[in-house]
Amino acid sequence: MELKNTDLSDAALEAHLRRSLASPALPNEFRSRLLTRMVSEPVDAQARAALEQEWRRTQERLLAESIQLRRQTLLWLLGGAFAAGAITMAAMPWVTAHFGARWSVWVPVAVAALGLVASWVGDPRVRRALASIG
Amino acid sequence: MTAQTQAIDETILALREQGRMEDALARLLDHYEARVYRMCRAFLRDETWAEDVAQQSLIRIWKGLPGFDGRAALSTWIYSITRNRCNTALSGRRGDELGDEVLVQLADENAVDPSGADATSVIEQLVSALPDKYRVPITLYYFEDESVTEVAERLGCPVGTVKTNLSRARAELRARLDAMGLGDWTLWN
Numbered sequence: 001m002e003l004k005n006t007d008l009s010d011a012a013l014e015a016h017l018r019r020s021l022a023s024p025a026l027p028n029e030f031r032s033r034l035l036t037r038m039v040s041e042p043v044d045a046q047a048r049a050a051l052e053q054e055w056r057r058t059q060e061r062l063l064a065e066s067i068q069l070r071r072q073t074l075l076w077l078l079g080g081a082f083a084a085g086a087i088t089m090a091a092m093p094w095v096t097a098h099f100g101a102r103w104s105v106w107v108p109v110a111v112a113a114l115g116l117v118a119s120w121v122g123d124p125r126v127r128r129a130l131a132s133i134g
Numbered sequence: 135m136t137a138q139t140q141a142i143d144e145t146i147l148a149l150r151e152q153g154r155m156e157d158a159l160a161r162l163l164d165h166y167e168a169r170v171y172r173m174c175r176a177f178l179r180d181e182t183w184a185e186d187v188a189q190q191s192l193i194r195i196w197k198g199l200p201g202f203d204g205r206a207a208l209s210t211w212i213y214s215i216t217r218n219r220c221n222t223a224l225s226g227r228r229g230d231e232l233g234d235e236v237l238v239q240l241a242d243e244n245a246v247d248p249s250g251a252d253a254t255s256v257i258e259q260l261v262s263a264l265p266d267k268y269r270v271p272i273t274l275y276y277f278e279d280e281s282v283t284e285v286a287e288r289l290g291c292p293v294g295t296v297k298t299n300l301s302r303a304r305a306e307l308r309a310r311l312d313a314m315g316l317g318d319w320t321l322w323n
Contacts, residue, residue: 022276
């Protein structure tokens with residue numbers, strides 16, 4: 001029994017350590033800031049030329065990535081708006097027939113209430129309380 | 135040292151010999167910048183401070199690369215520069231005082247209601263309060279995909295020493311959790 005408790009404690013500690021000490025990602029634009037800093041350092045001519053070349057390459061890559069990201073975001077927004085409009089148009093007759101003319105008020109309210117209840121039930125303390133009642 | 139690191143080191147040194155310093159720099163940063171940064175995070179904890187010291191280390195490495203004599207492996211040299219930078223940065227601060235502050239604060243927050251404690255946050259703060267000789271290896275161990283060999287290489291010490299310090303760090307954490315009344319894992323979220 002003692003061994004079992006120790007194993008459980010070891011496994012739990014290990015899991016929490018793994019979660020707490022997740023490997024950190026490099027800060028955004030770390031390389032860009034590093035190269036800017038390197039360029040201002042006193043180094044020999046060959047090293048300086050290499051740094052400047054790498055710095056220019058990084059700047060070009062960052063610019064290209066930013067343009068690509070903006071394009072993707074715009075496409076997602078347009079696509080999402082179009083899809084939402086199309087779904088609403090297609091579903092409106094069916095929703096009106098099933099939920100009445102005032103569906104646009106109470107269906108969103110019901111969905112929001114459902115979401116709130118779901119997040120409340122998802123809380124570990126509430127789950128423990130429900131389990132103890134059950 | 136992993137086979138991948140060894141191959142990268144050889145490539146960097148070959149590029150240096152050919153005078154292709156920009157390619158050498160690109161390879162060096164691709165392979166080492168994240169590793170050096172993680173090492174600085176493990177030593178220094180603070181994100182901004184770690185970034186600053188990681189950049190200082192990489193600049194020092196870059197400036198020293200043309201004169202690197204190959205007596206040790208390139209990775210060993212890189213990590214020893216980083217380690218020295220971190221130790222120099224740390225020498226101005228006393229980690230033990232921070233540790234005591236964190237423990238007092240945690241004891242106040244959690245003594246009453248262990249079930250309300252956020253385990254991840256508590257563990258994070260307890261690790262942060264460990265003495266450097268335990269905190270750095272245990273942090274690096276999880277940062278580096280739980281590889282004892284990688285940690286030993288970063289810290290420039292034998293694998294056995296790392297294993298011992300990891301085991302003592304865990305024991306210390308368990309003892310501190312017990313002392314705070316948080317040793318019963320069934321109460322945790």
